[in-house]
Amino acid sequence: MTKRYAMVCSSNQNRSMEAHFVLKREGFDVASYGTGAHVKLPGPSIREPNVYEFGTPYKHMFDELRRKDPELYKRNGILPMLKRNLGVKTAPQRWQDNAADGVFDVVITFEEKVFDMVMEDLNSRDHILMKPVLVINLEVKDNHEEAATGGRLTLVLCQELEATENWVDKIDEIIFNFERQHRRKLVYSISFY
Structure with a gap:
């Protein structure tokens, strides 16, 4: 796997950790975070x-x-x-406190308010590397069944991104095909490191 992924949800460690679990099992370089105060x-x-x-x-x-x-x-x-x-990691980490963990190629959030927080955080940083980071929101209800579905859909999306050498050129096509096939609306944007 060549891309580095981050999964981000609010504060209860269900959706982001399910996606982290699924991607880690498939060999992806992945981390997970929450954005809440606790x-x-x-x-x-x-x-x-x-x-x-x-x-x-x-x-x-x-x-x-x-x-x-x-x-x-x-x-x-x-x-x-x-x-x-x-089985995935020792303890939950907060996105805002772990900016030094490194640079991600793709950040996936599971609710729009978290997407907005991640975008605000990324856009407020100094863009020294000018390396693009793709931020995608896949809306997933906060329950165990939806988290499992969201984890599987996240894997499909990440496999598509992984199979693409230059996601910047293909992102509109990838998003369109995913939305059509899975009947899930995605919100996405690009920021920089």
């Missing part, structure tokens, strides 16, 4: 989320929630999600 996982009620700092190990979250209420967190899919995340 990692928020569903709790016993909508008013009682489980809130963690970025950088808190997934193992810690898994063990804590398993101690609190194993049946609830198994039933709502949080324990299986955290177990998957454990």
